[in-house]
Amino acid sequence: MKDVWVIGAGQLGRMMKYAGTPLGINVHPVNVDDPDLAAPALGDDAIVTAERELWPQTPSGMALQAHPNFRNSTVFGRTADRKTQKELIDSLGVATAKWLNVAAATDAAQCFAALGDTVLLKRRSGGYDGRGQLWLKQSENDEIPGDWKNSAIAEEKCPFDEEMSLVGARTDSGELVFYPLTLNLHVDGILMASISPLPRLEHLQAQAEEMLGAILNELQYVGVMAMECFRIGDKLIVNELAPRVHNSGHWTQAGASISQFEMHLRAITRLPLPRPIVRNTSVMINLIGIDYDESWLSYADTQLHWYNKAVRPGRKVGHININDGSIEYLCRALDHLQSHLSDNYLEVVDWVRAQLQ
Numbered sequence: 001m002k003d004v005w006v007i008g009a010g011q012l013g014r015m016m017k018y019a020g021t022p023l024g025i026n027v028h029p030v031n032v033d034d035p036d037l038a039a040p041a042l043g044d045d046a047i048v049t050a051e052r053e054l055w056p057q058t059p060s061g062m063a064l065q066a067h068p069n070f071r072n073s074t075v076f077g078r079t080a081d082r083k084t085q086k087e088l089i090d091s092l093g094v095a096t097a098k099w100l101n102v103a104a105a106t107d108a109a110q111c112f113a114a115l116g117d118t119v120l121l122k123r124r125s126g127g128y129d130g131r132g133q134l135w136l137k138q139s140e141n142d143e144i145p146g147d148w149k150n151s152a153i154a155e156e157k158c159p160f161d162e163e164m165s166l167v168g169a170r171t172d173s174g175e176l177v178f179y180p181l182t183l184n185l186h187v188d189g190i191l192m193a194s195i196s197p198l199p200r201l202e203h204l205q206a207q208a209e210e211m212l213g214a215i216l217n218e219l220q221y222v223g224v225m226a227m228e229c230f231r232i233g234d235k236l237i238v239n240e241l242a243p244r245v246h247n248s249g250h251w252t253q254a255g256a257s258i259s260q261f262e263m264h265l266r267a268i269t270r271l272p273l274p275r276p277i278v279r280n281t282s283v284m285i286n287l288i289g290i291d292y293d294e295s296w297l298s299y300a301d302t303q304l305h306w307y308n309k310a311v312r313p314g315r316k317v318g319h320i321n322i323n324d325g326s327i328e329y330l331c332r333a334l335d336h337l338q339s340h341l342s343d344n345y346l347e348v349v350d351w352v353r354a355q356l357q
């Protein structure tokens with residue numbers, strides 16, 4: 001039995017645990033946020049991974065990160081800070097949104113001069129779901145608030161056509177395996193829906209694989225990484241990297257012979273990792289701040305993943321995967337689901353329907 005310890009005990013660790021069970025991999029998510037949790041006793045053969053980019057220096061967090069089999073141990077520091085992540089991407093010549101570091105002396109005028117009249121401040125670390133971001137507009141004479149200095153980067157506003165992501169893995173021996181590109185809808189900075197594969201994105205696949213491949217190889221990375229991209233015409237530019245399994249890869253639970261969670265486990269435990277077979281078309285709808293509804297379970301081609309978290313506005317509490325070979329059936333499942341979702345899902349479901357046509 002292989003033992004994998006996960007830094008973090010959120011939904012990603014939980015889903016990794018589900019994926020490990022049939023393979024005989026014992027996955028142990030650890031709530032490293034708990035200062036009272038004792039450091040777990042790990043065997044020499046244990047493998048350590050993370051479901052998040054940052055964690056506190058609690059006894060359990062310190063013990064896990066210090067283990068010699070903590071995969072990608074040097075990567076997290078580089079990617080968790082947007083400044084060093086951007087420097088990494090730039091150093092490889094991979095396209096990314098133009099940016100500059102917000103130092104103590106940086107002012108808004110410098111940002112507008114370098115990046116255009118609308119600029120997005122992003123906290124260097126700790127942001128997710130669009131939290132830790134602030135738009136600055138020259139037309140409104142916006143200034144950089146004092147507490148953003150020395151702790152943020154500024155980015156140009158990308159006039160993107162749409163957002164997509166590539167999820168893939170690198171093995172210890174340097175092989176690269178990717179899923180097809182996933183089209184993503186974000187509303188107010190939070191992922192609402194994903195679709196994959198889409199025939200109209202196929203011509204971008206090689207470009208995306210080259211970009212993420214360069215990053216994975218440079219980092220000598222082992223396991224799953226996600227690259228969020230903006231598409232501008234036929235060109236992809238990187239928005240950000242996530243050195244872990246990723247929300248936009250959740251559709252693989254229903255739509256691929258090897259899910260992203262299993263892919264990550266196979267890579268970090270050095271098990272064989274063939275290219276997954278992708279079946280049909282998958283749609284993933286995130287459940288955000290919405291109460292559990294048993295009627296979601298009434299449709300045969302939908303798959304519910306409920307995270308068992310307290311429901312709060314804006315919080316990801318689950319997702320639903322739909323997988324079907326027929327666009328007609330997919331749309332029918334969407335129609336059914338929509339009647340059991342709140343009104344704000346109207347635009348989400350409409351968007352999905354439009355992409356499928």
Ligand code: ATP
Pocket residue numbers: 097120122127128129130131155156157158159163186189190191228239240
């Ligand atoms: P995640 O939950 O994916 O980790 P995050 O909080 O780290 O999100 P980003 O992915 O950087 O934040 O940005 C969130 C969303 O904000 C993006 O998916 C995109 O819709 C929008 N966005 C980010 N950067 C830009 C930009 N430079 N120009 C325009 N829109 C942007």
Ligand code: MG
Pocket residue numbers: 127128129240
């Ligand atoms: Mg992020």
Ligand code: MG
Pocket residue numbers: 228239240
């Ligand atoms: Mg993002």
